[in-house]
Amino acid sequence: MSHDGDEAQSKNLLCQRCNQKPALVHFSKVVNGEKTDRYLCEDCAKEEGAYHFMLGPQFTVQHVLGGLIGQEPLGSQRSETSTKRCPHCGYTYQRFAESGRLGCDYCYQTFAPELEPLVRRLHGSVDHHGKVPVRGGRQWIQQQNLANLRMQMKKAVEREAFEEAAKLRDEIRQLEAGMESDRGNDHEI
Amino acid sequence: MKYSQWMDGTGPDADIVLSCRVRLARNLLATPFPHRMDDGQAQTMLARVEEAVHHLETGWHLTFSRLSNLTPITRQVLVEKHLVSPLLAQDPIRYEAVAIDDRESISIMINEEDHLRIQVVLPGLQLNECWKVANQLDDAMEQYLDFAFDPKSGYITACPTNIGTAMRASVMIHLPALVLTHQASQVFTTLAQLGMVVRGLYGEGSEALGNIFQISNQVSLGLSEEEFIHNLTVVTQQIVGRERHARQHLLQNAGTALADRVGRAWGLLTHARIMSSEEALRLLSEVKLGADLGLIEAPNAATYAQLIVATRPGFLQVEAGRELNPVERDQLRADYLRRLLGEQNRV
Ligand SMILES: [Zn+2]
Ligand SMILES: [Zn+2]
Numbered sequence: 001m002s003h004d005g006d007e008a009q010s011k012n013l014l015c016q017r018c019n020q021k022p023a024l025v026h027f028s029k030v031v032n033g034e035k036t037d038r039y040l041c042e043d044c045a046k047e048e049g050a051y052h053f054m055l056g057p058q059f060t061v062q063h064v065l066g067g068l069i070g071q072e073p074l075g076s077q078r079s080e081t082s083t084k085r086c087p088h089c090g091y092t093y094q095r096f097a098e099s100g101r102l103g104c105d106y107c108y109q110t111f112a113p114e115l116e117p118l119v120r121r122l123h124g125s126v127d128h129h130g131k132v133p134v135r136g137g138r139q140w141i142q143q144q145n146l147a148n149l150r151m152q153m154k155k156a157v158e159r160e161a162f163e164e165a166a167k168l169r170d171e172i173r174q175l176e177a178g179m180e181s182d183r184g185n186d187h188e189i
Numbered sequence: 190m191k192y193s194q195w196m197d198g199t200g201p202d203a204d205i206v207l208s209c210r211v212r213l214a215r216n217l218l219a220t221p222f223p224h225r226m227d228d229g230q231a232q233t234m235l236a237r238v239e240e241a242v243h244h245l246e247t248g249w250h251l252t253f254s255r256l257s258n259l260t261p262i263t264r265q266v267l268v269e270k271h272l273v274s275p276l277l278a279q280d281p282i283r284y285e286a287v288a289i290d291d292r293e294s295i296s297i298m299i300n301e302e303d304h305l306r307i308q309v310v311l312p313g314l315q316l317n318e319c320w321k322v323a324n325q326l327d328d329a330m331e332q333y334l335d336f337a338f339d340p341k342s343g344y345i346t347a348c349p350t351n352i353g354t355a356m357r358a359s360v361m362i363h364l365p366a367l368v369l370t371h372q373a374s375q376v377f378t379t380l381a382q383l384g385m386v387v388r389g390l391y392g393e394g395s396e397a398l399g400n401i402f403q404i405s406n407q408v409s410l411g412l413s414e415e416e417f418i419h420n421l422t423v424v425t426q427q428i429v430g431r432e433r434h435a436r437q438h439l440l441q442n443a444g445t446a447l448a449d450r451v452g453r454a455w456g457l458l459t460h461a462r463i464m465s466s467e468e469a470l471r472l473l474s475e476v477k478l479g480a481d482l483g484l485i486e487a488p489n490a491a492t493y494a495q496l497i498v499a500t501r502p503g504f505l506q507v508e509a510g511r512e513l514n515p516v517e518r519d520q521l522r523a524d525y526l527r528r529l530l531g532e533q534n535r536v
Pocket of ligand 1: 015016017018019020021040041042043044045
């Protein structure tokens with residue numbers, strides 16, 4: 001973007017935005033291969049300048065990382081982080097810090113301790129409350145159910161409701177068997 | 190040349206909200222993200238996704254294309270129609286692909302920053318409807334593909350800014366009166382505080398050409414998809430209300446100046462012989478404002494969104510059937526606009 005008042009003034013143009021005041025500021029910018037020239041008065045340039053400032057990417061990973069890296073304690077923890085590699089794709093945390101992208105889904109487990117404060121800073125939360133995939137989420141839902149049933153069974157035993165506990169135990173066994181065969185199917189896919 | 194469904198000017202609050210969009214990022218399990226794949230991995234991945242798309246082609250009316258099989262101008266038109274992101278269409282083209290439905294409201298971008306980006310665009314403010322369709326298509330794709338998902342973090346994405354719902358909902362909104370009355374920057378500052386981002390017509394880094402802005406959720410984790418969509422819908426309705434208020438204020442307090450502005454814009458659009466795309470967007474914005482307020486008759490040859498896309502460089506070159514240099518484009522654009530807008534006065 002160039003800012004040369006003389007050029008615009010010498011052409012004696014009116015501001016392209018308000019069509020009233022003389023254009024004293026010249027912006028030239030290439031967007032999607034298309035060059036655009038803007039000749040604006042000082043007031044309009046200020047107003048549009050505010051958008052340019054606001055329309056930029058405001059909240060990038062690098063931006064937030066910059067803030068976090070400053071807070072990181074120096075010493076053993078840091079050197080551990082810098083030598084850690086994702087066993088699946090070989091990506092390093094250093095490369096993530098440079099590119100803002102991770103290498104593969106497994107990187108999230110590899111760098112979990114480093115990513116958690118970043119994710120919290122980016123989203124204000126670290127817990128997903130949205131959609132669960134139908135097929136991929138089934139196993140997770142079953143695990144949740146299983147944990148629930150085990151809890152109920154424990155409570156039933158505590159208050160000596162043995163008949164109920166036995167019923168729950170059968171339910172748990174059935175669910176466990178179902179999950180085993182599911183896992184077999186997953187391998188086939 | 191074909192227009193997309195989202196340009197048809199229908200839908201709730203369509204006078205101010207041009208279109209709305211929901212985009213879901215999905216990645217395949219145990220597969221490096223696109224920037225990290227070697228050629229072999231990329232080919233395998235692409236074949237798996239193409240196979241999945243083939244299963245859905247009939248039911249969803251999808252057409253699968255490798256971007257390397259499309260000409261640069263065709264790719265540019267897809268970007269201008271918002272069916273493909275500038276990033277996906279950017280050179281060098283290697284393993285990028287896209288599946289688009291008949292009505293051009295659904296597109297699945299393959300090998301952008303994430304393996305898949307499922308996008309639904311509709312006219313007006315109907316984000317719930319976009320989410321409903323995107324959600325169904327996501328379920329359909331998941332029948333054939335294993336997506337990377339973690340119960341705690343949600344859907345896994347290449348960039349941690351997108352994890353969780355991995356959803357970006359956005360609206361494309363025309364705010365000429367808020368800009369004219371110098372209220373726009375104040376409104377945008379408030380939006381940033383609410384976790385929303387404002388961008389120009391063609392996404393990140395592009396300018397607010399023609400008083401058109403894209404507003405989207407910045408945060409993707411911690412709330413459900415429905416909650417994110419509800420929040421953006423409510424915020425958009427409030428902005429629409431402020432824009433309407435500002436329009437009435439202008440009409441009452443500076444009616445003649447406004448009518449003069451609109452009339453001049455109409456005069457230029459219907460008589461100029463050379464027109465840059467930037468000037469066209471600016472003038473079309475004023476004509477649209479004038480038509481919304483009843484100061485002039487609305488153009489009947491094409492909707493506002495259709496006129497915007499039809500005057501973009503890629504679209505013009507497809508219309509002309511050949512590559513055009515910038516000078517030729519500016520002339521053809523002026524001819525095209527004179528023809529589209531001038532006809533209604535000759536009745
Ligand atoms: Zn001015
Ligand atoms: Zn990895």
